[in-house]
Amino acid sequence: MRTTPRGNNFSNSAGNADTLAPPRNPFDTAKPVDGNLVPSQLNGSYTFDNYIEGDCNRLARSAGLAVANKPGTTSFNPLMVYGGVGLGKTHLVQAIGNHIKATAPERFVLYVSAEKFTNQFIDSVQRAQVQDFANFYLQVDALILDDVQFLANKGKTQEMFFHIFNHLHQSGKQIVMTSDRPPKDLQGLEDRLLNRFKWGLTADVQSPDFETRVAIIRNKMEQDGIDIPPDHVVDYLANSVHTNVRELEGVIASLVAQSSLSRRDIDLEMVKQALRHIIEEVEAEVNLDFIQKTVAAYFNISVELLKDKTRKKEVVTARQVAMYFAKHHTAHTLKTIGFHFGGRDHTTVMHSVQTVSDLVDSDKKFRDQVDELRKKFAK
Known part of the structure; x- marks a missing residue:
């Protein structure tokens, strides 16, 4: 034949x-x-x-x-x-x-x-x-x-x-x-x-950047006739799901269904719940949360202060250290890290990382503190 x-x-x-x-x-x-x-x-x-x-x-x-x-x-x-x-x-x-x-x-x-x-x-x-x-x-x-x-x-x-x-x-x-x-x-x-x-x-075709993910979210919700959530909710979702478009659309579909069935607008709490149950927590998100809690506890301040606008020296130092570890121990971009620290931009994160690196080289007491914290993030 x-x-x-x-x-x-x-x-x-x-x-x-x-x-x-x-x-x-x-x-x-x-x-x-x-x-x-x-x-x-x-x-x-x-x-x-x-x-x-x-x-x-x-x-x-x-x-x-x-x-x-x-x-x-x-x-x-x-x-x-x-x-x-x-x-x-x-x-x-x-x-x-x-x-x-x-x-x-x-x-x-x-x-x-x-x-x-x-x-x-x-x-x-x-x-x-x-x-x-x-x-x-x-x-x-x-x-x-x-x-x-x-x-x-x-x-x-x-x-x-x-x-x-x-x-x-x-x-x-x-x-x-x-x-x-x-x-x-x-x-x-x-x-x-x-x-x-x-x-x-x-x-x-590559993984979508933050701006493209935001546009995808807005477009999908508009197509489905759902009121688009506030910017901070959309940004949180776009920052949390960044692997591929299909996964992002799956989360959006779940949110649209929940919104329709419960007859309530999509808010930050609903997004967090959807992320928890659909993608079983974003690994980088969990790591970042752990870093913030660990650094805040070490410096005896609240996690909320890390995200606050205050410029108190002890808070600024703790925030910069947390950003430093976030940069070195998560897969997040600088833009994403800044978002999770009160919506700061990537240049602030870059400055914080560089500041900590410089102090580690020049200040032994500070270096000992960073080394002590580093052990808590060792895998």
Whole structure:
């Protein structure tokens, strides 16, 4: 049994796909269907309007919009979007597909995960319908393949995708892919595939910065018809969940549900409760809280004074020491640390860290105090 289509059949398909008999639809193998009538497998809620732009994704979003406006005609073909889990890759590439469908409904746009593509190909081999499988994908005008790294070490599937890729690219069709890493770091993929991945543009998406997280929170709550909480509540949430967009949206969804069910506005206490039960406390948040309590107790003052505006010498010293340990014992940014010390800016934190470092070098008594405290934070 051959697991790839015969060369002459592939060539004929590329030359005049309209003359082909309707191939079987691998998304519904019960009956043959016209490829242009196949649902695009897109989630209609993923659009450019609700994909928040920030420094973390600006290049990828701009390239995606260019591709969506002129699929197959830009130099961004293929477009490869890569990044970690939950950073919005799938949202972005599906927004591309939805935009193409909205502006050119006659085009056959198809979104498929690499895992589903692989399973469909295996199924076509078992059913002796490999040619149908190939012919189906040859008709696509814009192919969006999610998580291309899943093709690693699947030789026959890679060979099939290689031929489909070549045909679509040569025919001026658009190819969009996502991956969890850049092409140069993909293992288990054939060199000829990796070479083609580099023909277009590779753009990364990174963890959203504070400003982007705030915008995501506001946008999501506005979409869900919830009154946006005061700035300090939004800032607290944005500072507490900073790993990825998916986790942040999960917390927001929980807050929206709680607000609707309890018929009360989202406040700081509700946010703290949501964080405690959904993400089981943010580790860095717990560490920072422990540092503040430990330093405050050592200097015999309250945690509230550490966050207060008072300029009393003993309080300022304690605050600076706490910021110093927060910088060295948590993953928080300077901006986040400042936020948890009464909303101070990052320059204040930088000054505090430097002041403590200088005193440690020049004042033995102070150094002994810092060393004593340091033992309490040793892991």
